[in-house]
Every structure is written in C-alpha cells, then in structure tokens.
Amino acid sequence: MRTPTPRGPVLIAKLADRFGLRAFFEGEAAGGGLLIIAAGCAIIMANASPGSGELYHKLIDMRLGPELTPKLGPMTLHRWINDGFMALFFLLVGLEIKREFIHGHLSSWSHRGLPVAAAAAGMAVPALIYLLIAGGAPGLARGWAIPAATDIAFALGVLALLGRRAPTSLKLLLTTIAIVDDIGAVAIIAFFYTSGLDLAALTAAAAILAGMYALNRLGVIMLPVYLMLFVLLWYAVLLSGVHATIAGVLAAMTIPLRRTPSTPDAVESPLDRLEQGLHPWSAFVIVPLFGFANAGVVFTGVNVDALLSTLPLAVAAGLVIGKQAGIFSAIWLCVRTGLAPMPRGTSWPQIYGLSVLCGIGFTMSLFIGALAFPGNELLIERAKFGILAGSLLSAVIGFAVLRSCRSPLPG
Numbered sequence: 261m262r263t264p265t266p267r268g269p270v271l272i273a274k275l276a277d278r279f280g281l282r283a284f285f286e287g288e289a290a291g292g293g294l295l296i297i298a299a300g301c302a303i304i305m306a307n308a309s310p311g312s313g314e315l316y317h318k319l320i321d322m323r324l325g326p327e328l329t330p331k332l333g334p335m336t337l338h339r340w341i342n343d344g345f346m347a348l349f350f351l352l353v354g355l356e357i358k359r360e361f362i363h364g365h366l367s368s369w370s371h372r373g374l375p376v377a378a379a380a381a382g383m384a385v386p387a388l389i390y391l392l393i394a395g396g397a398p399g400l401a402r403g404w405a406i407p408a409a410t411d412i413a414f415a416l417g418v419l420a421l422l423g424r425r426a427p428t429s430l431k432l433l434l435t436t437i438a439i440v441d442d443i444g445a446v447a448i449i450a451f452f453y454t455s456g457l458d459l460a461a462l463t464a465a466a467a468i469l470a471g472m473y474a475l476n477r478l479g480v481i482m483l484p485v486y487l488m489l490f491v492l493l494w495y496a497v498l499l500s501g502v503h504a505t506i507a508g509v510l511a512a513m514t515i516p517l518r519r520t521p522s523t524p525d526a527v528e529s530p531l532d533r534l535e536q537g538l539h540p541w542s543a544f545v546i547v548p549l550f551g552f553a554n555a556g557v558v559f560t561g562v563n564v565d566a567l568l569s570t571l572p573l574a575v576a577a578g579l580v581i582g583k584q585a586g587i588f589s590a591i592w593l594c595v596r597t598g599l600a601p602m603p604r605g606t607s608w609p610q611i612y613g614l615s616v617l618c619g620i621g622f623t624m625s626l627f628i629g630a631l632a633f634p635g636n637e638l639l640i641e642r643a644k645f646g647i648l649a650g651s652l653l654s655a656v657i658g659f660a661v662l663r664s665c666r667s668p669l670p671g
Contacts, residue, residue, distance in 0.1 A: 381590035554644075617655065
C-alpha cells in the first residue's frame with residue numbers, strides 16, 4: 261500500500277496549488293524560510309514608526325480568553341502561542357524523538373554516540389561561556405541555558421540553501437544533533453525553569469499520563485482518544501506549575517508506534533500519522549507565529565551601550581563561540597579516539613561549518629529566554645538582542661564556511 265502524502269492546513273495547500281508553491285513548501289528550507297520572514301515582519305512592525313512598538317505589543321498582548329490559572333493571568337495571544345500552540349510543537353518534537361530512538365537514526369548505540377556527545381558539549385560549553393561573562397552580574401545567572409539550544413528549522417533551512425554542497429550525511433548529523441539538543445532543552449525547562457508546584461494538579465497530570473500509557477499497552481490505536489487526553493494533560497500540567505509545553509513531549513511518549521522497518525511511515529502507525537499531520541502545521545503556522553510573537557525587539561531608544569551590555573554579549577558569545585567550540589571539539593575527539601567514525605562524504609571544514617550553524621538558537625533560545633526572566637521585559641528584550649545577533653552571525657559564518665568547501669563525495 262502506498263503511504264499517503266502528508267496533508268497540511270487546507271488554506272496553505274490551496275495557496276500552494278494556486279501559486280505553484282507546493283515544491284517550495286515541501287522543501288527543507290520552507291519552514292526555516294517562513295520563520296525568518298515572520299521574525300523579520302515582527303522586527304519591522306515593532307520599529308516602523310515611533311509608536312509602532314507599542315502597537316506591536318498591544319497586538320500580541322491582546323486578551324483572547326479567560327484566566328486558566330492565576331499564575332498566568334488572562335490568556336493573551338502571546339500566551340496562547342507560547343503555552344498552547346508551542347505544546348503542539350513540543351508534541352511533534354517528542355514524536356520525532358521517539359521515532360528516531362525506536363527505528364530511526366538513533367536506534368542503536370553505535371549511531372547515538374556521535375550526536376549525543378556533540379549535542380552535550382554543544383549545550384555545556386555555551387552555558388559555561390555565558391556564565392563566565394554574565395554569571396557574576398545580579399539576576400543574570402538564570403539565563404545560562406539561553407545559548408544552549410539549536411533551532412533545527414532555521415539551521416536546516418540555511419543548510420538546504422547550499423544544495424549539493426551539503427551532503428546527506430551532513431544534514432543527517434545536524435538533524436540528529438538537534439534532536440538530542442531538543443531532549444536536553446526539554447529537560448532544562450522541566451528541571452530548571454519550574455517553580456511553585458501544585459501537587460494536586462501534578463498528581464492529576466501523572467494519572468492522565470498513566471492512563472495514556474495503559475491505553476498504549478492495551479493496544480488502543482485510536483488517535484482521537486490520545487488527543488483528547490493530551491488536551492487534559494496539557495491543562496493539568498499548565499495548572500501544576502511545570503511549563504505546559506512539557507505535556508507535549510510526555511504525551512508523545514505514549515503514542516503507539518508500529519515498528520515497520522521496510523515502511524517506517526506506515527499508515528497503520530498512529531505516531532507516524534500524527535507526525536505527518538502535525539508537521540505542516542508546526543513548520544508553516546506554529547513556529548512562524550512563535551517567531552512573530554517573540555522576535556519583535558524594539559530598537560527605538562536603544563543605544564550602543566545597551567546592545568553591548570553583559571546579557572546580549574553573553575548570549576551571543578555562547579551561541580557563536582560556545583556552540584562551534586563544543587560541537588566541533590566533541591566530534592573531533594570522538595573520531596580521533598575511534599569512538600565514532602567520520603560521517604561519510606564529509607570533510608573537517610564541513611564539520612566545522614555545521615558546528616557554527618548549530619549556533620542558530622532562535623526559536624528555543626527565545627523560548628528559554630522568556631522563561632529565564634519572567635516578568636522582566638528589559639532583560640527579555642536584551643536577551644533577544646543577543647539571540648538575534650548570535651543566530652545571525654552563526655548563520656552567515658556557517659553558510660560562508662560551507663559555501664567555500666569543495667563539492668563533497670556522495671553522502
């Protein structure tokens with residue numbers, strides 16, 4: 261049986277057919293490209309005129325619902341995107357992680373070693389650099405995890421622009437590093453940016469999760485049942501004090517996956533069907549919305565001293581210097597010591613270029629930045645300066661390095 265083509269949002273599909281853009285939307289660069297466009301629109305809107313910044317913030321802070329929990333207050337557009345829609349993004353992340361560990365590129369220890377070592381070093385070194393620069397400043401130590409993340413859509417988008425200059429093995433390595441990086445980011449959010457736990461809500465969330473796991477073990481494969489329980493789990497986690505997006509990753513672990521090595525995207529596998537259904541929404545709606553709602557930095561009245569202050573410098577240095585140093589060093593050590601083979605068809609300059617590209621933190625860095633400094637708009641804005649500068653520099657330098665490399669052997 262032929263595996264059905266993934267279906268995205270109806271409106272997007274119609275627009276794609278109408279303007280002949282389906283090939284673009286199906287390409288690797290599409291999601292990252294839309295994210296860049298959305299972030300650019302947010303920056304332009306926030307700085308187009310003296311009063312546009314206020315208009316931008318009024319738009320994203322517009323009230324769109326009741327108060328779900330006193331901790332958050334009334335639900336605004338910004339909160340729905342960051343706490344609601346991003347839970348679906350994390351659900352997709354969890355599905356990808358589970359699939360890769362069961363019958364994907366992380367299914368064996370021999371394949372896990374290199375990306376796990378690279379991702380771990382690529383999170384630890386940026387955090388260390390951040391703390392060396394900003395750790396002594398009052399209130400800034402909480403932002404240590406901001407430069408530890410990699411934006412897979414943005415990074416793959418840049419890599420895709422290189423065409424055949426980027427071998428398949430390089431794209432695969434970047435993807436697996438980013439997946440392991442996502443696991444680390446989820447753990448950081450759960451353990452370091454959670455406070456004031458509500459034990460009753462936490463117990464309810466645990467009970468719902470146990471029920472979902474039991475359904476999996478009983479062989480229930482009806483996706484609507486799991487999705488309804490996911491909504492309940494999301495609400496319970498929201499009330500518990502743990503960030504609501506964690507519900508997405510937890511729920512993903514309970515979605516049944518039929519192991520079919522010959523046809524990994526088999527239609528009878530609930531996990532693969534859900535992943536196919538979520539991917540277009542995540543890439544073309546959720547992540548661009550997140551970029552628009554979180555990248556709108558207002559530069560009006562900002563001077564050079566603010567841009568070069570401790571927090572932006574620490575974040576940018578962590579992304580640009582820390583990421584490449586950690587990832588390249590870890591890969592070099594693994595290959596030189598024989599712990600892992602060199603990715604087929606790649607060269608050391610290409611590995612270095614990939615390491616630099618991993619400094620594109622954007623989506624996850626913005627997300628962690630908001631969690632690190634809750635209620636402190638000044639610090640959140642300054643963290644955004646560092647994220648935007650560090651991500652842009654990493655994209656430009658990484659692209660230039662890889663563009664200058666010779667055409668690789670087939671990878």
